[in-house]
Amino acid sequence: MSDVSTETRPSALGAFRDAIVAELGPDALLDDPARMAPYQTEWRNLYQGKAPFVLRPRDTDQVSAIMRLAARHAVPIVPQGGNTGLVGGQIPREGEVVLSLDRMTAIEPVNVAGTCVTVSAGAILSEVHDAADAAGLMFPLSLASKGSARIGGLISTNAGGVGVLAYGNMRNQVLGLEVVLPDGRVWNGLRALHKDNVGYDLKHLFIGAEGTLGVVTRAVLKLVPKPHALDVAMVGVASPADALALLGQVRGALGDALTGFELIPRIGLEIVARHRPETRQPFAETPEWAVLIEASTFLPERPMRDVLEQVLMRAYEQGLVSDAVVSQSLGEARELWQIRELMSESQSVLGGSIKHDVSVPVADVPAFLTEATAAALSVVPAARPVAFGHLGDGNIHYNLSQPEGADKAGFLARWEEVNEAVHAVVRRYGGSIAAEHGVGVMKRALLPSVRDEVELAMMRAVKDAFDPDDLMNPGRLLPDR
Structure with a gap:
């Protein structure tokens, strides 16, 4: 597969730029270095972008026009959501043009009866949470960057987060997609169907494709009932083996009500306390390992806090648990979760x-x-x-x-x-x-060590079928041939 980005001719970029301005107007394009800076680097500063300009379409029609013109002028495109990715896939190399979805933020009214909502790719995850909550429902995928991560990027990377144990990753939350293909055609797969058994389920090709097959522009997201109550415990254990044994006991007692089970080492608790000293410290004596447990109560008559406290008491008597704090309010539950959510950024103190x-x-x-x-x-x-x-x-x-x-x-x-x-x-x-x-970018060279040639050949065949000129996020995901 050729490295298109290093071969893009300046004349092609100039012609592409002129065509964009002529068709979409100058407000669709950013070329001021200061305004482009947020699109050119990721928050850990491991990758620095070199895009000549950034495109910011307002709607699907404009995305379609951009892709049609990019194909005509052989210009590689790097789709970008909230720029919260951690493996460099959204950062442009020299000659590549960023296509940001950050102006496409629409969230349609929640379909309460159908337990779903249609959103544009630039919608911020926390705003989708708010829309679902206002309708009495919940969008279950959540992660630390929820205030800046955008739905299109989360779909393209098949994001996980803290709710995967109960609800699955992003692939499990998507009912339908609208996607602009590399040649500018629009695939309308915006179906709100919970069951659809007509041939290939094409949406799954784009979920986790990291922008290499097309640009996700809208999605129908599945919503779930909002829990009646949320109980969170932070528990001290001596080892991951004890944490695993505790998982078995908690899962057996709570069943589907177990919605979170997170492992945190002693050093993790310590760095959060150093980085954010205002954070609540749950233990008088910091244990070697901690487990954060979340139980969701969906029916008022199911007292999950009582069940959680009972199973933790039994585990304490068995020597699996050294200490435990169980939230008594939603505010306390959020305080305990904040410790886990601050883990990534807190490592900077080390x-x-x-x-x-x-x-x-x-x-x-x-x-x-x-x-x-x-x-x-x-x-x-x-x-x-x-x-x-x-x-x-x-x-x-x-x-x-x-x-x-x-x-x-x-x-x-x-x-x-x-x-x-x-x-x-x-x-x-x-x-x-x-x-x-x-x-x-970070892990593409590692794929041959974890995927055999048959699987790599299948993946390349999909890429060639959708993007034969390798203009969609080239040099990402797939290793060199």
Whole structure:
């Protein structure tokens, strides 16, 4: 697959730019460096963009016009949502033009009877939450960047988040899509059907495709009943093995009411306290590991707090739990969740961080953590593991912070070496090296180590069928041939 971005001729970019201005008007285009800056870098500053300009369409028709003109002038396009991605897939390289969906923010009235809502790709996740809540329903996907993440990007990366245990990832929340294809044609798959068994389910090709097959412009999202009450507990445990045993007991007691089960290490609690000292500290003595448990009550007559407290008391008597705090109000529940949500940004207090977004079978998480730590420390012996995440679905953010007092640049220079050590453990357990953040630029070269040639050939065949000229987010997701 050719690297289109490095071959784009200045004359082609100029002609494309002139055609855009002529057809869509000058307000669809940004070329002022200061105004372009937010589109050119991601929040960790690992990737710096080099786009000549940024396009900001107002609606699907304008996206269609942009893609038609891009195909005519052979200009590569990088779709971008809220620019919250962590693997570089949304950051433009030289010669690539950003197509931002941030002006397409419409949220249609909630279809209460149909338990769904149609939104434009630029709608912000927290605003979708608010719209669903106002209608007495809930959009269950949530993550720390909910105030800036946009629906189109979440669909294109098949985002996960903290509700996957109960509700599944973004793929499970989408009923229908509208997509602009690389040649400018519009596929209208905006169906609000919960059951539709007519041939290939094409929407799933675009969910998780990371903008390599087309531009998602609108979506029909599935909504769920809003819980009657929410109970959250923060529990101290001695080890991930004890946390796993506790998961079995809590799941057995709560059933479908268990909607969150998050693992947090001691160092994670400590860095949140350092980074945000106003955050509530749940324990008098910080445990080696903590588990955040969420139980959702959908019927008033089901007292889940009582059930949760009973199962935690039994676990305490068995020695699985050293301490526990159970929320007594929604405000307290949010305070406990805030500790988990601040984990990613709080790692900055430790300096440089080499990150891994991996998953293994749930039963193998404790063994994986032991082996991954040994593997990582064999590369950088004094590094500080910060492993946290969604124990209930096996997705662990296995991050390694620099040794205390070490040179940050020198530590980060060993990123690939540390990645290989950790990913080798992931492969031994049949896990995934991209559990919920996607592949992007960061992990595309790793795909041949985790996907066989038959699967890679199938993926390339899909790409060639939709985008034979490789103009949609080239150099992302798929490895070089």
